[in-house]
Amino acid sequence: MITQMHIKGLMFDPYNNAYIVVLRDEEHSDMLPIWVGKSEAGAISMAMENVTPPRPMTHDFMKSFLDAYNAKVISVVITDLSEHTYFAKIHLMYEDSEYTVDARPSDAIALALRCNAPVFANDTVITKQSSEELEQWLENLKPEDFGKLDS
Amino acid sequence: MSTVNPPKEQSLVEYRVDRILEEANTDTRIVVLARQDGVLDTFPIWVGAAEGNAIKLALDTMITPRPMSHDLIKSFAEHLNVTIQRVVIADVKSSTYYATVYVANKGVERTIDARPSDAISLALRAHCPIYITQDVLTRRSTTNLDAWLAKLESKNIGTPEVQET
Numbered sequence: 001m002i003t004q005m006h007i008k009g010l011m012f013d014p015y016n017n018a019y020i021v022v023l024r025d026e027e028h029s030d031m032l033p034i035w036v037g038k039s040e041a042g043a044i045s046m047a048m049e050n051v052t053p054p055r056p057m058t059h060d061f062m063k064s065f066l067d068a069y070n071a072k073v074i075s076v077v078i079t080d081l082s083e084h085t086y087f088a089k090i091h092l093m094y095e096d097s098e099y100t101v102d103a104r105p106s107d108a109i110a111l112a113l114r115c116n117a118p119v120f121a122n123d124t125v126i127t128k129q130s131s132e133e134l135e136q137w138l139e140n141l142k143p144e145d146f147g148k149l150d151s
Numbered sequence: 152m153s154t155v156n157p158p159k160e161q162s163l164v165e166y167r168v169d170r171i172l173e174e175a176n177t178d179t180r181i182v183v184l185a186r187q188d189g190v191l192d193t194f195p196i197w198v199g200a201a202e203g204n205a206i207k208l209a210l211d212t213m214i215t216p217r218p219m220s221h222d223l224i225k226s227f228a229e230h231l232n233v234t235i236q237r238v239v240i241a242d243v244k245s246s247t248y249y250a251t252v253y254v255a256n257k258g259v260e261r262t263i264d265a266r267p268s269d270a271i272s273l274a275l276r277a278h279c280p281i282y283i284t285q286d287v288l289t290r291r292s293t294t295n296l297d298a299w300l301a302k303l304e305s306k307n308i309g310t311p312e313v314q315e316t
Contacts, residue, residue, distance in 0.1 A: 039201030043220075055247070058205075058220045061269045065224055068254065068261045069231050085217060092230065099230045104217045 002077055002120040005032060007109060010045050021109060023078075023121065030126045032078065034086055040106035047113035059110040066115075069094065073115040076108035081125050163239060163282040166194060168271060171207045182206055182271060184281065194283060194291070196240075196248055202268035209275035221272040228277070232256055235277035238270035241284050243291060 005023035013020050019041035023032040036044070043059050056064060066073065071094040080087040088108035092099040103111075112119050169185035172195075180203025184194040198206070205221055207213075218226060228235055233256040242249035250270035252263045265273075274281050 037201075039199075042201075055249075055266050056264060056269075057266075058202075058269050061252075061263065061265045062220070062224050062227070064263045064265075065227060065252075065254070068263055069233060069256065071227070071231055087217075090223075092227070094231055101223070101226050101230055102218060103223050103226075104219075107218075107220050107223050 001123040003030065003123060003126065005030075005078070005119050005121050007044070007048060007113065007119065010041055010048070021106070023119065025126075032121050032126050034078070034105050034109075036106040040104075040110070043110040044106065044113065047110060059107070059114055062107075062111055063114045066092070073111060073117040074098070075118050075120060076103075076112045078105050078108070078119070078121040078125055080122065086125070162285040164285065164288060166281050166283055168206065168210055168275060168281070169193065171203050171210065173203075179203070180206075182268070184283070187280075194288075196267050196271075198266075198268040202266070202272070205272045206268065206275065209272055221269070221276055224273055225276045228254070235273060235279050236260065237280045237282060238265070238274045239282045239284060240267050240270070240287055243287050248287070 003025050005025055008022045008024045011020045011022060012018075013035065016035065018035050018037060021034045021036055021041070021044055023034065024030065043057060046053065046057060047059070053060070071092050074091040074093050076091070077089045078086060079089050086105040088103045088105040090101045090103050090108050090111065092101060109119060111117075165187040166184040167187050169183045172181040172183060174181060174197075178200045179197050180200055182196045182198055182203065184196065186192045205219060208215065208219060209221070215222070225235070227233075233254050236253040236255050239251045239253065240248050241251045248267045250265045250267040252265050252270050252273060254261050254263060271281060
């Protein structure tokens with residue numbers, strides 16, 4: 001089973017010096033945080049804010065590449081979480097055939113946002129995630145950290 | 152985006168990535184290109200830290216546990232049966248270099264506009280040649296100097312108080 005997720009925002013995680021992409025489902029009952037690096041967060045935030053950089057950034061170039069061949073991103077799916085590493089699949093349509101390409105979730109999300117493609121998550125990933133890292137992370141979070149989170 | 156113009160071979164000079172330098176105190180890297188034919192000439196390009204790291208990973212032929220962004224582009228090319236033919240640093244405007252990635256499939260060549268960092272990252276992974284146009288080589292001397300000066304100035308001003316992130 002997969003659930004469609006919406007990209008709700010980016011937060012800075014001061015404990016890991018990393019960024020968290022927050023995904024939520026339609027009913028807001030499930031939340032999936034994905035830890036990403038600084039440049040990956042930048043690629044996602046530019047797309048979320050509809051910023052058009054003067055020169056194509058890596059994922060804009062990626063989209064240009066697909067556009068040049070009229071290949072469409074149908075959807076991306078966050079498929080697995082193991083050893084704190086997420087796996088994603090990008091589903092492409094090219095000349096009436098579907099292709100599935102292995103990717104990091106950060107690349108998949110940065111591309112999906114630029115292509116207006118839906119993002120899904122495997123239910124197993126959502127369950128695993130909510131029971132593991134997130135609770136621990138939230139427990140360790142002090143009230144004074146919240147002020148820094150919206151950067 | 153897609154053109155059928157054949158490259159003007161005469162006006163292209165092949166370069167390879169010689170090394171990546173870290174600039175102290177800044178979030179930039181310098182990609183040093185050297186001429187493939189052995190003629191002594193280096194061509195520096197300033198890129199961001201993340202872009203420099205992406206090139207370094209390919210230069211050192213590091214295998215990462217998960218595909219990095221340019222590995223993903225290469226993977227797209229393989230899935231679509233597209234060959235990355237060559238990349239060309241084709242223009243320079245206001246100290247910014249412009250690159251073109253030449254791709255081909257079923258005998259049709261197309262061009263994609265890119266930053267030199269993305270073009271070089273991809274070229275190293277796709278094992279395709281990197282060229283600089285004679286035009287850019289001719290016009291670069293003052294451009295380089297300007298870039299050097301701009302970097303030096305910003306560094307000197309920034310060093311005492313401002314901590315770069």
